Amino acid sequence: MKNSPIRTPLLSTEPMPFTSERYATGSQHSDSDNVRPPIGFWRFGWRSASGEKSVLFDQRAVAVNAGLLCCLSLVCVIYLSLGSVPVAPLAVLQVLLGNADSMTAFVVQELRLPRLAAACATGAAFALAGILMQTLARNRLATPGIIGIDNGATAFAVASVVGLGVSIAPPAMALAGATTAAVLTFGLSAGSGTQGYRFIIAGIGVGAVFGAVTQLMLARVAIDTANAAYPWTVGSLNARPAGAVQLLGVGLALGLAAALALARSLTLLRFKDATARGLGVNVRRRRLEVLLLSVALTGLAVAVAGPVGMVGLIGPEIARSLSSSRSVPIMAATLAGALVMVLADLAGRTLLAPIELPVGIVTSVVGGPWLLWILMRPQRSFT
Amino acid sequence: MVPGVATVVRRTRSRTSILLLLTALVAVSVVSLLVGAGSVGPWRVLALLSGSPDSEASFIVWELRAPRTLIGIMVGMALGVSGALLQAVARNPLAEPGLLGVSAGAAFAVALALVLGASAATLRISVAQLGALFGCVCVLSVARFRGVGNDPVRLVLAGAAFSGLLASLTSLILLYDQRAADEIRFWVIGSLSGRRLDDLVAVMPSMLLAALVIALIARPLAALALGERIASGLGHHPNLIRWLVVACVALLVGAATAIAGPIAFVGLVVPFVARAFAGPDIRRTLWFCLPIGPLMVLAADIISRVVVAPSELPLGVLTALCGAPVLVAVVRARRLPML
Numbered sequence: 147m148k149n150s151p152i153r154t155p156l157l158s159t160e161p162m163p164f165t166s167e168r169y170a171t172g173s174q175h176s177d178s179d180n181v182r183p184p185i186g187f188w189r190f191g192w193r194s195a196s197g198e199k200s201v202l203f204d205q206r207a208v209a210v211n212a213g214l215l216c217c218l219s220l221v222c223v224i225y226l227s228l229g230s231v232p233v234a235p236l237a238v239l240q241v242l243l244g245n246a247d248s249m250t251a252f253v254v255q256e257l258r259l260p261r262l263a264a265a266c267a268t269g270a271a272f273a274l275a276g277i278l279m280q281t282l283a284r285n286r287l288a289t290p291g292i293i294g295i296d297n298g299a300t301a302f303a304v305a306s307v308v309g310l311g312v313s314i315a316p317p318a319m320a321l322a323g324a325t326t327a328a329v330l331t332f333g334l335s336a337g338s339g340t341q342g343y344r345f346i347i348a349g350i351g352v353g354a355v356f357g358a359v360t361q362l363m364l365a366r367v368a369i370d371t372a373n374a375a376y377p378w379t380v381g382s383l384n385a386r387p388a389g390a391v392q393l394l395g396v397g398l399a400l401g402l403a404a405a406l407a408l409a410r411s412l413t414l415l416r417f418k419d420a421t422a423r424g425l426g427v428n429v430r431r432r433r434l435e436v437l438l439l440s441v442a443l444t445g446l447a448v449a450v451a452g453p454v455g456m457v458g459l460i461g462p463e464i465a466r467s468l469s470s471s472r473s474v475p476i477m478a479a480t481l482a483g484a485l486v487m488v489l490a491d492l493a494g495r496t497l498l499a500p501i502e503l504p505v506g507i508v509t510s511v512v513g514g515p516w517l518l519w520i521l522m523r524p525q526r527s528f529t
Numbered sequence: 530m531v532p533g534v535a536t537v538v539r540r541t542r543s544r545t546s547i548l549l550l551l552t553a554l555v556a557v558s559v560v561s562l563l564v565g566a567g568s569v570g571p572w573r574v575l576a577l578l579s580g581s582p583d584s585e586a587s588f589i590v591w592e593l594r595a596p597r598t599l600i601g602i603m604v605g606m607a608l609g610v611s612g613a614l615l616q617a618v619a620r621n622p623l624a625e626p627g628l629l630g631v632s633a634g635a636a637f638a639v640a641l642a643l644v645l646g647a648s649a650a651t652l653r654i655s656v657a658q659l660g661a662l663f664g665c666v667c668v669l670s671v672a673r674f675r676g677v678g679n680d681p682v683r684l685v686l687a688g689a690a691f692s693g694l695l696a697s698l699t700s701l702i703l704l705y706d707q708r709a710a711d712e713i714r715f716w717v718i719g720s721l722s723g724r725r726l727d728d729l730v731a732v733m734p735s736m737l738l739a740a741l742v743i744a745l746i747a748r749p750l751a752a753l754a755l756g757e758r759i760a761s762g763l764g765h766h767p768n769l770i771r772w773l774v775v776a777c778v779a780l781l782v783g784a785a786t787a788i789a790g791p792i793a794f795v796g797l798v799v800p801f802v803a804r805a806f807a808g809p810d811i812r813r814t815l816w817f818c819l820p821i822g823p824l825m826v827l828a829a830d831i832i833s834r835v836v837v838a839p840s841e842l843p844l845g846v847l848t849a850l851c852g853a854p855v856l857v858a859v860v861r862a863r864r865l866p867m868l
Contacts, residue, residue, distance in 0.1 A: 287686065334857050347623070347860040350689050351853035354793065358849035365843055380700050501704065507697045514694030521687045 210468045214481035225492050226258050265491045266484040267394045271447035273483020276458025278440040290444040291455015293349025297356035298327025299448035308367045316387045317449035324445035381454035381506020390449045397446040412474045454506045456513030550820040557827045561598040596726040602823040604789045607781040609822025612796020617811045618774045626782045627793025629688035633695035634664025635786035640699045644706045658783025665775045719790035719845025732784035739780040747812045792845050794852020
């Protein structure tokens with residue numbers, strides 16, 4: 147049975163390639179050219195000083211990620227070309243290449259590009275946080291937006307915006323708020339564990355409290371301040387605090403790297419605790435790391451765009467429906483989140499042209515029925 | 530038939546607790562007249578009540594605080610009773626008009642009506658009731674789906690999704706129309722301040738109608754708690770009862786929302802406390818809801834006036850602050866009680 151293809155390798159990786167020395171150590175595999183990869187994988191092997199090395203790529207994951215990336219770039223070009231001053235897509239490409247007249251360059255580079263970057267970064271961060279939290283709770287409905295972390299971050303950030311005697315920058319406050327909400331939710335549901343719906347209801351309760359606090363702060367300030375803060379509380383890319391986007395960019399890069407490094411443990415965390423432990427995962431520690439990562443990403447993203455939590459539900463859903471169930475589709479979820487966010491903001495900017503719809507409203511009008519549909523269809527596995 | 534000892538004991542106990550609750554309600558109402566955000570303190574009000582002339586205090590007490598107290602009592606009764614009814618018909622201790630999106634439906638309907646140009650108070654009430662009915666029917670039909678109805682927690686999640694959707698649609702409308710946004714900004718949070726007695730008079734007919742229907746369906750509803758088969762065996766019509774209950778909830782929640790704005794969590798906390806007094810029988814629970822609902826709303830309203838005087842907290846914020854812990858407590862209970 148040597149070299150027989152393995153149909154569903156339990157410990158496959160996606161999208162992080164892993165280096166395997168398995169084939170090199172066995173004496174019967176001395177002829178490395180005969181080693182065939184499992185079905186559905188590409189294998190790249192090479193020799194090094196310490197022996198034979200090889201890397202496996204999941205073909206489907208590569209295809210999905212490439213496809214999503216293509217869609218994202220296409221939508222980005224459309225995003226840059228549409229608006230109150232239409233720019234032809236070719237002109238957009240010329241601007242990006244660096245040769246165009248100054249007016250077009252100004253519109254594209256100074257007005258639309260920063261907003262596009264913010265949309266991509268926030269969408270990616272929300273979706274990444276969403277898929278991490280879903281894997282952690284083994285429940286596809288447990289996204290940071292639903293369990294109240296968005297609301298906590300928003301409440302704290304609104305506090306810093308309307309200035310209740312605190313002048314710390316919104317990102318720091320949003321991080322503090324996200325942490326507070328997460329601690330509350332997990333503390334309150336400590337008895338029943340993070341499984342099942344009770345944990346989510348506790349999160350809904352926590353979110354309701356923070357939502358009430360946000361409303362309270364908005365009701366106490368003057369109407370001009372309240373109006374200025376209003377689009378931001380429903381989620382909008384219009385009122386990006388300066389500096390928050392750069393911070394989010396750095397955080398997203400680090401977070402994505404960390405999530406990819408955790409990819410294998412995440413795949414195993416989907417099993418029962420006992421199984422994961424038996425397969426060599428330090429469950430408690432990994433859980434804590436995943437939770438911290440998710441909370442930090444949510445906080446940073448809320449500081450830029452406000453609570454657009456639905457992206458954290460929709461992005462991973464798209465990624466899961468495209469990918470195989472072998473592993474947690476981290477990269478695909480991140481790309482899909484960015485895609486959804488850019489599309490939603492594009493729709494919000496252009497559909498009712500003189501009025502600009504906040505992106506949070508667009509996503510929740512689309513995502514609300516989707517959530518209901520997930521709840522109403524016959525029960526399936528919920529990871 | 531001679532009642533047994535246990536029955537007698539229970540009756541006396543529930544009689545004393547009803548009396549205690551009524552006393553507490555009277556006390557809270559008096560405090561609600563005495564205390565306020567303004568400069569008219571308890572002593573001035575007491576002096577006024579004992580006969581000394583004081584036009585400022587008289588205006589504030591009789592024109593501002595008394596209607597507010599009455600409205601608080603009515604809103605508390607309506608929300609508490611509708612919570613108990615909804616929980617009985619959904620057989621779910623977490624079913625609550627605010628959580629399930631009934632209040633959000635009413636708010637959405639009112640926002641829509643305001644944008645379309647309505648501003649008359651009576652129109653607002655019927656529109657809010659229609660919206661509440663829509664929300665009720667939507668959520669309960671979701672609950673009838675396979676799998677969702679059996680799990681209390683999934684129903685709440687569906688309600689949260691539904692009310693989130695309606696809330697974002699409401700904000701969409703408000704973005705569209707600045708005038709409506711200005712008119713609705715304080716209403717949408719839920720508050721008792723600045724409401725006039727006319728509003729109360731306008732909703733009285735629908736409240737009375739709902740009370741009449743409830744009096745008629747209380748017995749069949751109690752039979753329904755034994756199960757659908759037993760209820761039909763006893764000569765009741767389960768589906769008819771359900772629809773009547775839904776209509777009552779829509780009338781009550783629509784009326785309360787039209788006056789005070791969407792106030793969440795009252796319909797959760799009040800039946801929760803009432804069941805602790807009354808046990809599982811829906812008829813007794815409904816009686817206990819009548820004093821407990823106003824008690825909670827008035828207490829929250831008084832707190833909202835004094836905590837940050839001279840300004841006021843919105844009432845919805847306070848009920849959420851004290852309702853969310855109850856929600857968590859219900860969910861955390863080892864065995865979620867099924868109704």
